[in-house]
Amino acid sequence: MRALRQVSHEGPKDLTYVEDVEVPTPGPGEVLLRVTSAGVNFADVSQTYGIYDGGPDAPYIAGFEVTGEIVGGDGEVGKHVIGFGNGAFAEYTVAPAAALMPIPEGWRDEQALGLVLNWATALAALKPLGRLAEGETVLIHAAAGGVGQAAVRMAKHYGARVIATASPAKHEAVRALGADVVLDYHGDQEGVAAAVNELGGADLVLESVGGETFAASLAAAKPVVGRVVVFGAVAGNASVSNWELIFKYRVSVIGLHIGALPQHAPEVYGWIMSEIERLREEGVYLPNDPTIYKLRDGARALKDLEGRGTVGKLAIVP
Ligand SMILES: NC(=O)c1ccc[n+]([C@@H]2O[C@H](COP(=O)([O-])OP(=O)(O)OC[C@H]3O[C@@H](n4cnc5c(N)ncnc54)[C@H](OP(=O)(O)O)[C@@H]3O)[C@@H](O)[C@H]2O)c1
Known part of the structure; x- marks a missing residue:
């Protein structure tokens, strides 16, 4: 599959478009997602320098905030969801089933980016x-x-x-x-x-x-x-x-x-998720309109974010 691989700890300049990556296999409690969009976060930039605590060591397939269609594993095939999947800047990724949220009714997948982060x-x-x-x-x-x-x-x-x-x-x-x-x-x-x-x-x-x-x-x-x-x-x-x-x-x-919230303060995290749902129903939380980058140009998204040239949410689509 096609993906973006970070090949050094020298920043987004070494986030490299590749076409030779194996489709990952979901483990127990995981789903395989056909990625529809991936959110770009400042943490992605920090990870490319190897300075994000607990982040991956290069080389790695980058990206972690994902929307996609469940195509295998422990989930309802065909359902569109948002969640976290390491290696989200790719055509497919695996994600823990427990942390998935449905895409709000009537929203396009990429419009939900930002919900869980x-x-x-x-x-x-x-x-x-x-x-x-x-x-x-x-x-x-x-x-x-x-x-x-x-x-x-x-x-x-x-x-x-x-x-x-x-x-x-x-x-x-x-x-x-x-x-x-x-x-x-x-x-x-x-x-x-x-x-x-x-x-x-x-x-x-x-x-x-x-x-x-x-x-x-x-x-x-x-x-x-x-x-x-x-x-x-x-x-x-x-x-x-x-x-x-x-x-x-x-x-x-x-x-x-x-x-840290789901593990150390699950009741607080639960309140946050239900409050976001309420804000959506009240029209406070509206569908996002992210700036879209193609997978091939994904490194530019991280460079733009690092260079303070962006407004709002950025998304990479495969
Ligand atoms: N702790 C957590 O759980 C958690 C979760 C999500 C995000 N975050 C943090 O929340 C912050 C925002 O994240 P985001 O993904 O939404 O990014 P973002 O706010 O879209 O982008 C970062 C912005 O920070 C400003 N900035 C100020 N000084 C900067 C510098 N020296 N270099 C680069 N940017 C600078 C820039 O805005 P101006 O050009 O307007 O100054 C830039 O656009 C980040 O610090 C991120 O790490 C933390």
């Missing part, structure tokens, strides 16, 4: 972990991105005031989602923290950027009551000392990895 992560950060309440202010970084767009839509739905950050070329798209204030955060992290504090400070910060932005996020959160949910490090690792937490920032810092 972007929306679940954004919702976990906002509600069960971030405890966002109506009338509060939330600072959402990378708000034009896959997770960011979902977060803005939900935060507005829950009655929050949204301060968003994004590259200037993406501000219009973020405003269209309903953000109240949009800031550029390039090169002036202190300026971002000062701007947020002038607006009264943030009750909640969705911290997915890291690097120099991390300190700005801590400084933008309201002392004592502010929460900073940390779930991404696209600009690099960052740290905070116990002294800084006690005497400088005085905020709550909360780590989030969505993959």
Whole structure:
């Protein structure tokens, strides 16, 4: 079958289109999917450098977020589903049957990309972990991105005031989602923290950027009551000392990895999934309109994501 194979730890430039891959065989509790689309996530970029904790070692068939038709294994043949399958940038992949979700009625498969990753992560950060309440202010970084767009839509739905950050070329798209204030955060992290504090400070910060932005996020959160949910490090690792937490920032810092929820907090994960279903019924969660790349051009999707040139969700179709 055709697929994208990562052949080094030197980034997306070595994500290589190949035609010589064997169709995988599903094991117990797994299904074989004919891939209809695969979601591109920042984690895919991190994996190509070998810096995603627990990620695969090169060479490997890349991609993990998938929609497809069940064609074999422990599942209902012919059903279209979304889930996680290592090696999703391919014509076929295997996926654990237990983690599959049906494609919402009337949606094309690729329109459901983001359901189990972007929306679940954004919702976990906002509600069960971030405890966002109506009338509060939330600072959402990378708000034009896959997770960011979902977060803005939900935060507005829950009655929050949204301060968003994004590259200037993406501000219009973020405003269209309903953000109240949009800031550029390039090169002036202190300026971002000062701007947020002038607006009264943030009750909640969705911290997915890291690097120099991390300190700005801590400084933008309201002392004592502010929460900073940390779930991404696209600009690099960052740290905070116990002294800084006690005497400088005085905020709550909360780590989030969505993959840990089904195992360590199944009731929280269950609530997230049913809340997403409710948001879909209420028209808050609408079908996605991802930017589509052909499998042959898949490396470009990861390069564009890494280069901050993208808005919203990206998909690779075989
Ligand atoms: N912990 C979890 O469970 C979990 C799950 C899903 C996603 N995530 C994280 O959530 C974040 C968003 O993921 P996504 O897949 O939806 O990606 P994305 O937001 O669509 O893309 C990343 C965005 O981050 C911004 N950015 C800021 N500094 C950057 C830098 N130095 N290099 C590259 N981009 C930079 C860019 O937006 P601007 O150009 O507007 O700045 C870029 O478009 C990532 O940190 C990802 O790792 C975490």
